[in-house]
Amino acid sequence: MAAHETLALLGGNPFCATKLVAPAWPPINEGTGDKLKALYMSGQWSFNCPAEQKFARDYASYHGAKHGIFMVNGTVTLECALLALGVGAGDEVIVPALTWMATAMAVHYVGATPVFVDVEPTTLCMDLAAAAAAITPRTKAIIPVHIYGGMADMDAVMTLANKHGLKVIEDCAHMQGGVWDGRGAGSIGHIGSFSFQQSKTVASGEGGICITSDPALAERLYRAKHIGYAEGTGQGGAKTGPPADLVCHNYRATGFQAVILQDQLEGLRERISTYDRNLKLLASLLDEIRGLRLQSRGRLASPQGAYAAVVIADSDTIGQVPKETIAKALVAEGLNQGGSYGVVYKHMLYNMNPSKYRIANGRCPVAETIGTDRCFVLAHQWLGAPQETIHAIAGIFGKVAANADKLLSHQLASV
Numbered sequence: 302m303a304a305h306e307t308l309a310l311l312g313g314n315p316f317c318a319t320k321l322v323a324p325a326w327p328p329i330n331e332g333t334g335d336k337l338k339a340l341y342m343s344g345q346w347s348f349n350c351p352a353e354q355k356f357a358r359d360y361a362s363y364h365g366a367k368h369g370i371f372m373v374n375g376t377v378t379l380e381c382a383l384l385a386l387g388v389g390a391g392d393e394v395i396v397p398a399l400t401w402m403a404t405a406m407a408v409h410y411v412g413a414t415p416v417f418v419d420v421e422p423t424t425l426c427m428d429l430a431a432a433a434a435a436i437t438p439r440t441k442a443i444i445p446v447h448i449y450g451g452m453a454d455m456d457a458v459m460t461l462a463n464k465h466g467l468k469v470i471e472d473c474a475h476m477q478g479g480v481w482d483g484r485g486a487g488s489i490g491h492i493g494s495f496s497f498q499q500s501k502t503v504a505s506g507e508g509g510i511c512i513t514s515d516p517a518l519a520e521r522l523y524r525a526k527h528i529g530y531a532e533g534t535g536q537g538g539a540k541t542g543p544p545a546d547l548v549c550h551n552y553r554a555t556g557f558q559a560v561i562l563q564d565q566l567e568g569l570r571e572r573i574s575t576y577d578r579n580l581k582l583l584a585s586l587l588d589e590i591r592g593l594r595l596q597s598r599g600r601l602a603s604p605q606g607a608y609a610a611v612v613i614a615d616s617d618t619i620g621q622v623p624k625e626t627i628a629k630a631l632v633a634e635g636l637n638q639g640g641s642y643g644v645v646y647k648h649m650l651y652n653m654n655p656s657k658y659r660i661a662n663g664r665c666p667v668a669e670t671i672g673t674d675r676c677f678v679l680a681h682q683w684l685g686a687p688q689e690t691i692h693a694i695a696g697i698f699g700k701v702a703a704n705a706d707k708l709l710s711h712q713l714a715s716v
């Protein structure tokens with residue numbers, strides 16, 4: 302059986318003679334190209350043009366929210382969400398330690414203090430017991446992140462938030478099309494924030510959106526991104542001003558992004574159904590392999606969004622092999638998987654003085670170990686691959702795991 306043959310890294314034949322390739326991302330569609338040209342010729346490029354309005358409405362409604370406020374990226378959406386909710390200097394905001402650092406940076410933008418809490422070893426999303434323990438009289442908001450292919454426990458988030466009067470912003474950058482107990486991702490907290498950056502599952506190069514069903518919050522969000530103008534007022538035509546002290550920006554996106562996103566939204570349900578099927582297949586194949594598991598995805602709905610498939614190697618012999626060695630072995634067998642996040646407060650780009658943030662409990666052991674060193678991340682486009690590819694991916698992981706003892710001694714010999 303192939304699983305017990307010598308690893309390619311150690312001189313054997315690779316599991317796949319030719320490297321596996323993921324389907325291309327982002328999708329290129331000629332019909333979308335024609336629509337972009339039509340928009341260009343129309344001259345209606347920005348200022349909440351009809352293409353933007355339609356997309357914002359449809360995207361919000363897809364996730365079960367009444368209002369969509371379309372912006373330039375999924376970092377300023379978080380900033381505007383905090384502004385709209387009145388979070389500012391002196392406030393603390395609870396964020397998971399394992400996320401893209403935008404989640405924490407947005408808190409700095411408004412002058413508040415991020416408080417990092419640990420994640421669960423299963424879903425890799427915020428550990429709500431750790432969040433509860435991190436609450437102080439200054440805590441104003443909490444930002445659960447639905448990371449990779451998992452959803453944070455939104456029941457526990459809302460119970461905790463209601464008990465302490467906290468505002469909830471769902472960071473759904475990874476959870477387009479996500480569903481929790483029949484409710485759309487981003488529609489459960491006060492505001493949901495999404496990113497359309499090129500790697501995301503609905504993508505326009507750059508872009509982001511906030512969704513909410515609260516009309517007062519929708520108005521504050523809209524004004525915050527449109528330099529204070531209310532929705533429906535053209536440039537120069539302000540009839541009313543923003544609420545006192547709302548810091549407003551120009552974070553407007555354009556119709557060009559909306560046209561690209563609109564077409565992708567049409568196919569989203571079908572695409573995430575495929576992702577969902579392949580994730581379940583991968584999970585069942587990994588079940589047979591000692592030492593490996595798939596990130597657990599929280600309460601499963603069908604179909605369920607996913608930004609990535611995350612294979613976790615944290616037990617048995619493979620659980621002791623350094624991450625870089627495993628990654629090299631995977632590449633040698635024909636699988637080039639991507640990088641994973643580590644904890645935000647150790648990220649090279651997060652160069653903040655420790656007085657500007659707080660790490661609950663002093664450290665976040667799960668995020669620092671499993672989250673940082675044991676995750677192998679396959680970007681979502683892999684989940685659109687044919688089933689043979691999913692079988693090959695599992696086969697490669699299986700072969701590497703079966704040879705973990707040899708990798709370990711190879712590692713020891715080479716240090």
Ligand SMILES: *Cc1c(COP(=O)(O)O)cnc(C)c1O
Pocket residue numbers: 374375376377400401403404446472474475496497498507508509
């Ligand atoms: C991508 C991402 C963001 C930020 O989105 P940008 O559009 O790149 O600014 C925020 N949070 C998470 C978890 C992300 O992955």
